[in-house]
Amino acid sequence: MGNLNVNVGFLLDPLSAVMLLIVTGVGFLIHVYSIGYMAHEGGYYRFFGYMNLFLFSMLVLILADNYLMMFAGWEGVGLCSYVLIGFYFYRKSAADAGKKAFVFNRVGDAGFLVGVMLMTVTFGTLNFHDITAAARNGEAAARALSVGDPVITAICLLLFVGATGKSAQIPLYIWLPDAMEGPTPVSALIHAATMVTAGVYMVARSNALYVLAPTALEIVAVIGAVTAIWAASIGLVQNDIKRVLAYSTVSQLGYMFLACGVGAFAAGIFHVMTHAFFKALLFLGAGSVIHALSGEQDMRKMGGLWGKIRATAITMLAATLAISGIWPFAGFFSKDQILANAFGGPYPQKILWGIGLLTAGLTAFYMFRLLIMTFFGTSRVPEEVEHHIHESPRTMLAPLVVLATLSVIGGWVGIGGDRSPFARFLDPVFDNPAAHHAVEQAPTVEWGLIAVSLAVAFSGIFVAWQMYLKKPALAEQAAAATGPIYHIVSNKYYVDELYDALFVNRVKNLGNGFAAFDLGVVDGGVNGAGWFTRLVADASRLWDLYVVDGFVNLLAFFVKVLGWVVRVVQTGFVQSYALLIVLGVLLLMTYYLVHF
Secondary structure (H helix, E strand, O other): OOOOOOOOOEOOOHHHHHHHHHHHHHHHHHHHHHHHHOOOOOOHHHHHHHHHHHHHHHHHHHHEOEHHHHHHHHHHHHHHHHHHHOOOOOOHHHHHHHHHHHHHHHHHHHHHHHHHHHHHHHHOOOEHHHHHHHHHHOEOOOOEOOOOOHHHHHHHHHHHHHHHHHOOOOOOOOHHHHHHHOOHHHHHHHHHHOHHHHHHHHHHHOHHHHHOOHHHHHHHHHHHHHHHHHHHHHHOOOOEHHHHHHHHHHHHHHHHHHHHHOOOHHHHHHHHHHHHHHHHHHHHHHHHHHHHOOOOOEHHHOOOOOOOOHHHHHHHHHHHHHHOOOOOOHHHHHHHHHHHHHHHOOOOOHHHHHHHHHHHHHHHHHHHHHHHHHHOOOOOOOHHHHOOOOOOOHHHHHHHHHHHHHHHHOOHHHOOHHHOHHHHHOOOOOOOHHHHOOOOOOHHHHHHHHHHHHHHHHHHHHHHHHHHHHOOHHHHHHHHHHOHHHHHHHOHHHHHHHHHHHHHHHHHHHHHHHHHHHHHHHOOOHHHOOHHHHHHHHHHHHHHHHHHHHHHHHHHHHHHHHHHHHHHHOOOOHHHHHHHHHHHHHHHHHHHHHHO
16 A cells, blocks of 8 residues: 555564463463363364364464554454353343443553554555564654654554553553453453453563654553552452462553563563463462352352362462462463663662552462461351262363463563573564663672562562451451552452443443434434434444345355355265375376476
8 A cells, every 4th residue: 555565474583472372372271271171161162163163363463573563453352252251142231331331441551552553654565574674773664763852652652551551550441350251261361361461462572662752661560560569459358269460460461561661572462472471370279169069159158168179179278379470380470571671770760669568568468368268267168068068070170280280380481580591582572672672780789679579579478368368357447447548459450430421321321422413303202203313223234234234145046056066076975085185196197297
C-alpha cells in the first residue's frame, strides 16, 4: 500500500524463543491436565478446539516479525479468551465475564492500533528489525530521533494502552478476576503462560523505542508498581481460591511492568518465565482441590486437606514458596533481579522499589493464607462433601509434578543477575547496555537487598501462620479493627461499581434517551413506536439478513464447493488412492519423456 510493505513473516530470536518454549511447554502440560479435568464435562471437543486456537493465536503473536502481524495474533487471543471464559455459556455469570473481557480488551486494543498507525507514519515500516535499527541509529524515515522525542513517547504510550488491556493493568484490570468463570485449565492458560504476558512481551520487544522515551518508561514503571500493590491488597481478603490467584496474577504482572519501566527488560522476561511455572502450578493445583471437593471454591469451607490430597498439597507448597520469593525457588531469583534494578538499575526508582518490596511481603502473606486455609488447621469441609474427597487422577497430577520441579529449579538459569546465562542469552535483543545492565552495586548493597527481601517475605509468612493457624481469632479481630477499610478492600475498592456508574449505565441511558426522543418527540408515540425507530429496525434487519448473514452463507457455500472437488479423490478406499498414485507416476513419467 503505497511505500508500505508488510510481510507475513516469522522471527525466531532469543526473545521469541524464550516465549515459544514457555507457551508451548506450559501449554502442553495444561492440555495434558485438561484430559483428566474435563473428562466428564460437556463440550469436550469444543474445549480443546478453543484451547488449540488460543495457542495458535499466541504463537502468531510471539513469532510475528512485524507489529501488524503481532496485532493479528493479539486480536486472536482476545477472541479466544472470550469463548474460553464464557465456555459455560449457559451460566449468566460466565457469559457476562466473557463479554467483559472482550470489551475491556477492545478498549486497550484501540490504543495499540493507533500506536501502530503512528509508527507506520513515523518509520515507514512495521518490521521489528527495521524499527529497532532506526531507533538505535536515531534516524526514522520521516524525522531524526532523539531521547525524549514526543512522537516516540506518544507511540510508546499508545502501545502501553494496549498492554494495560491485555495484561490487566490499571485502569483496565478488572476483567481478569472475572475470567475465573471459565474452566480452571483456561484460568491457568490465560493467567500463566499466554494472553496476559503478551503486553509484557510487546513492551520488551519494543525496548529500543522505550529507551528513547524516558517519560513513557517512567509511566510504565509507576503503573506496574501501583497495580502490583493495588491487586495484592485486594488478594489479602478474598475467599474464593481462584480469585485470590487471579489478583495475584494482576499483581505479578505489575512486577513485570515495573521491571520493564526501570529498564530491566531481561529481568521482566525472566519473571514471565518463572511466573509461568509457579502460577500455572497454583491454578492447576487449585483445580485439583476443587476437583477433590466436588466443585467447592470457598476457602472457608476447606482446611485439613494435607493428609487427604497430599500430592496436590506438596506441589502447591512448592509453588507458594516460589511466588513468595523464598530461596532457592524460582520466584526468588526473578523478584530479586526486579527489586535490584528498581533500587539501582539504569533508571532507578527507589520509591517504586519500596512499593515492590511491600508487595513482596503482601504476596507471601496472602499466598500462605491460601495454603493454610486450604490444607492445614481443622477441617471445615461440609460432611456430605468430606466423604468424597479424593486425589486427582495421574493425568492431572503428572503436570503438577513437572511444574513443581520447574518451580524449584527453573530460576537457577538467572543466577548472576544481569550477568546470568539467561540475561546473556537475551543480550542480542536488548542490545542497548543502558537498557538492561544494572549499575554495579557494592557486594554489601547486593547482599543487603537480598536480606531485606527475604526478611520481608518471611515476615509475611510468619504473620499468616500466626493469624490463620496458631491464633485464628486474630484474623477476625484484624478485620474488625480496620472497620470500613476492610469492607472497601473486600469489595475491590468498588471499581466495578464506579465503571458501571461512569460508563455502562450512561450508555444505557443514552440508548433509552434515543428511544424516548423517537417515541415522544418525533412521532408522538403513535402506534407505540416512532417512524424513525421502525426505519432503523427495518434497515438493521435487512442489513443483518442480506449483508452479514449473506456474507457468511456465501463463504460457507464457497467452502462447500471446494469440498465437492476434494470428495472426488478423498474416498476413503485404499484402492482408489493406489490408482491415483499410479496415475500420478505415469503423468510424471510422460512429462519427463516429452520434455527431456
